Amino acid sequence: MNSLRLKLDNLLRQANLIVNKSHKQQLVSYAELLNKWNKVYNLTSINNPIQILIKHVLDSITINPYLEGNLFIDVGTGPGLPGIPLAIIATDKTFYLLDSSKKRICFIKHVLYELNIKNAIPIHSRVENYQPEERFDAVLSRAFSSIKKMVKCCRHLPKINSGVFLSMKGQLPVDEIKQLPDWCSVIDIKVLEVPELEGRRHLVILLDQG
Secondary structure, three states: OOHHHHHHHHHHHHHOOOOOHHHHHHHHHHHHHHHHHHHHHOOOOOOOHHHHHHHHHHHHHOOHHHOOOOEEEEEOOOOOOOHHHHHHHOOOOEEEEEEOOHHHHHHHHHHHHHOOOOOEEEEEOOHHHOOOOOOEOEEEEOOOOOHHHHHHHOOOOEOOOOOEEEEEEOOOOHHHHHOOOOOEEEEEEEEEOOOOOOOOEEEEEEEEOO
């Protein structure tokens, strides 16, 4: 068992997260692929595979307990975060991974093929231009500059009356919440526990009540 796998096992124990053996290996393989491709394509500012496990992989899967429904879209997914780690451990759900960068979508397609991930669908598009055939149970975001921009750009994506926005943030974004449009309300805020990650992490859950 390699050092990355041992590190992941330790992190999962600290986070009280249960992941089966095959999914653990996929998560490690994803971290290795991201680290390898990053040397050429500059997909993330993190260039250490152990830090990729902590700051990207583990950080992503901490929101799994709060995913309600079956159909999700990860907007501005970058190299597939949080969508790919979530698709690996939540095989009963479907994740659309949307990004405007061809090189990122190329990387995502390679990962899905190499790791035989069947429940994730890459979408090369700007979020404003993407018109889905079916709306989503939740819109996931880990990289939008502000919650206000996220909900405005993505208002056409969640299911009417039931779909939510899930915005992953570091410190609690009090000022961003104050700037939300009148039609959007915060229905819950979860504190995310990510072992060995400096700083706080939060998941802001929002609903379009317009």
